Amino acid sequence: MITGILSKRGGVIRSSELVARGMTRYRIQQEVIAGGLIRFKKGWLATPTADPQIVAAATAGLTLSCVTQAARLGLWVRRVPKSEHFGVPRPGSERRPDGSVIHYHAPIVPRERFALVDTIENVLMLVAQCEPFEDAVATWDSALNKNLVDRAGLDLLPLPAASKRVLHATDPFADSGLESYFRLRLNWMRLPLVAQAWLVGRRVDFLIGSRLVVQIDGAHHTGPQRDVDIEHDAQLRLRGFTVIRVSYAQVMHSWPETQALIMRAVAVGLHQPARLA
Incomplete structure (x- = not known):
């Protein structure tokens, strides 16, 4: 069960969550000693093969979002960014990784307290704020075409003006x-x-x-x-x-x-x- 949870989380999890799921602190410590888990930050554990982007987000107290997470989801992104884009779940406690882009926009869908990857709605909202209009529409079209989100659901959210403009221009039938x-x-x-x-x-x-x-x-x-x-x-x-x-x-x-x-x-x-x- 723990292996499945870690796989879904990119190999990164809080130690308190493992305890809440029934793993004793003694067993966690034994896993760390054996090398099955790595304690890379206070309260955080990772497998040796953990996703490095997820580890970076946890280390900095940030959430992968915008074009970085869009690319991770397989959405159309005109240029895969060299700099990683993050949202800030808890302003004031974050660290800025070298060369990264940090978005302080309030999420339109509340983030879980320790979320390391953003929801698709927040990802698209930040893409609309960050990317040129055509590029943003192409990414939104891609999300709609893959059925990761639907227009009716997006239309009900408190979208910023830039997101409303992009949504109005989308077409879920766009195949690329x-x-x-x-x-x-x-x-x-x-x-x-x-x-x-x-x-x-x-x-x-x-x-x-x-x-x-x-x-x-x-x-x-x-x-x-x-x-x-x-x-x-x-x-x-x-x-x-x-x-x-x-x-x-x-x-x-x-x-x-x-x-x-x-x-x-x-x-x-x-x-x-x-x-x-």
Whole structure:
């Protein structure tokens, strides 16, 4: 049982919690002597293989949060931060690890007294405060897409203004961060823009208007996946759709040229129903 608890906690736990769960102080001491547990701070124990980020949080009296915890959860983060981001559960008792980013914003969901990782709601709130708008929306989209949280639940919380703005711009159907950026950057065109539209037996990333399909190729569009994509593109064209494929680099590093390409396609009417002769 104790092994399972430690595994869920990243290998770090307070000694008082082990006692509360029935482990005697004598047994704890024997585990420390044998090397099964390490007493790295007064009141705190860790296994030799404990998550170093969790150990750092406990050592500093902080809570892993913002983009650091978002990346740990597998959410889309444009740049995995070199500096670790923390929330402060007990202002005044914390220490600042070298090179870290400390967030003093009050949590929107109360933190447990000794929480070492933040709740998803607090993580997203801090991302909205810390990251540029597009990056924050991409992270929030990712959390919604993974069903780690839902929009209705978020809407009930006392969100700060920045979080409300991000929530309003989210789309739980965004399958990748690239799709989030693409959607946000084309909203100004005020054209029907359907993400993850179902066409000819498969989903496409975007359908603009009635027949302009835009597919965004990430790193997984190789090998057998690429072959399937080529076949689907052909089936779409046979049915009168125009298919434009763009890459990660085109969306993230060459957006003006990519936007010009989409605008030109719209200008010549490729998004409109085919005209009868």
